[in-house]
Amino acid sequence: MSDGEVYVIDRVVTCPGRAREFVERYLAEYAPGARDRGMTLREVLVSPPIWFADQSNTVTISWSLPSARAWWEMTWKGRPDSALGKWWSDISELLVERTRGVAATADDVDGLCDV
Amino acid sequence: MFNVTRLIHTSDPDRLLPELRALAAAADRAVVQPTLPGVRNGGDILMHLRFAVDAQWASVADEFAALLSGPAVSHVDGAQYRGMPDVSDQLAPDAVYRTLLLRVGPGSDAAAVKRFEDDLRLLPRYVPSITSWQLSRVESAVGTSSWTHVFEQEFRDLEALTGPYLMHPIHWAYVDRWFDPECPDVIVRDRVCHSFCRCDTVVLG
Numbered sequence A: 001m002s003d004g005e006v007y008v009i010d011r012v013v014t015c016p017g018r019a020r021e022f023v024e025r026y027l028a029e030y031a032p033g034a035r036d037r038g039m040t041l042r043e044v045l046v047s048p049p050i051w052f053a054d055q056s057n058t059v060t061i062s063w064s065l066p067s068a069r070a071w072w073e074m075t076w077k078g079r080p081d082s083a084l085g086k087w088w089s090d091i092s093e094l095l096v097e098r099t100r101g102v103a104a105t106a107d108d109v110d111g112l113c114d115v
Numbered sequence B: 001m002f003n004v005t006r007l008i009h010t011s012d013p014d015r016l017l018p019e020l021r022a023l024a025a026a027a028d029r030a031v032v033q034p035t036l037p038g039v040r041n042g043g044d045i046l047m048h049l050r051f052a053v054d055a056q057w058a059s060v061a062d063e064f065a066a067l068l069s070g071p072a073v074s075h076v077d078g079a080q081y082r083g084m085p086d087v088s089d090q091l092a093p094d095a096v097y098r099t100l101l102l103r104v105g106p107g108s109d110a111a112a113v114k115r116f117e118d119d120l121r122l123l124p125r126y127v128p129s130i131t132s133w134q135l136s137r138v139e140s141a142v143g144t145s146s147w148t149h150v151f152e153q154e155f156r157d158l159e160a161l162t163g164p165y166l167m168h169p170i171h172w173a174y175v176d177r178w179f180d181p182e183c184p185d186v187i188v189r190d191r192v193c194h195s196f197c198r199c200d201t202v203v204l205g
Helices: A019-036 A068-078 A082-094 A106-113 B013-024 B054-068 B110-126 B158-162 B169-178
Strands: A006-014 A040-047 A058-065 A095-103 B002-010 B029-034 B045-051 B073-082 B096-102 B130-142 B149-155 B193-198
Touching: A006 A019, A006 A068, A019 A040, A019 A058, A019 A082, A058 A068, A068 B169, A082 A095, A095 B169, A106 B169, B002 B013, B002 B054, B002 B096, B002 B130, B002 B149, B013 B029, B013 B045, B013 B054, B029 B193, B045 B054, B045 B096, B045 B193, B054 B073, B073 B096, B096 B158, B110 B130, B110 B149, B110 B169, B149 B158
Parallel strands: none
Antiparallel strands: A006 A058, A006 A095, A040 A058, B002 B045, B002 B073, B029 B045, B073 B130, B096 B149, B096 B193, B130 B149
């Protein structure tokens, strides 16, 4: 019960021509702190796989955590840090829109809901 | 019903508790209990009073104010609001009453606030160990923030609050985005008050 890996998925649509800059800043500025909070970076996907100069890209970044409890521990570490919210606010100048989702594999859904 | 909640930070709960309970006899329903370990900004005493009509509260409000302005009380967060609970089960012998005071940021889009409230109402559907609950908009607030909402629940026991309520995906994978500064949907940016205590009589249900 209440078992299974948890995935955090950031999906952003970048401003035209800003995708490479976003990915570089995300990896340099955001990722180290996320790792310190217990997240493991799985992949950074760029769609389409072209660094457009004058069009938007969609960048999808996925992280994993070993459990729901680890997710809570991650967010409890980050939430008091006002710099984290400011980072997202500052980076918004490169973005048209973004979402953050939390997911699990289909095989784990029943177990996670069996609390 | 007219509701009053106070989260009282005090250096002398043993003296204050009987005095608060004596005054709380004016309410139709009341819980006045020491908080349990694990509260966040939840005070040392949780007091929740329910009155059939506002005038009942008005008749004792000054006495409560005088008691809570004494030197043993360092801080009070609280709210006054109206609401009726949703009851799904009887009060359990080891029941825990929990209240959450929160402030939706000023200027939040009205449609987003409605979605936020609808999402909070989903929690009891997925967490059956919540035996009764009430979500209310605040009419007047005291304390650190201009609280906008109070979300109360009765749980079967303490484990139900710290286990299933916290660990169900409806909480961490769906509803929590409204509280998470990393999520673009966030509308609750101020600290919240999360307080809970034992309740041996029906408060909400």
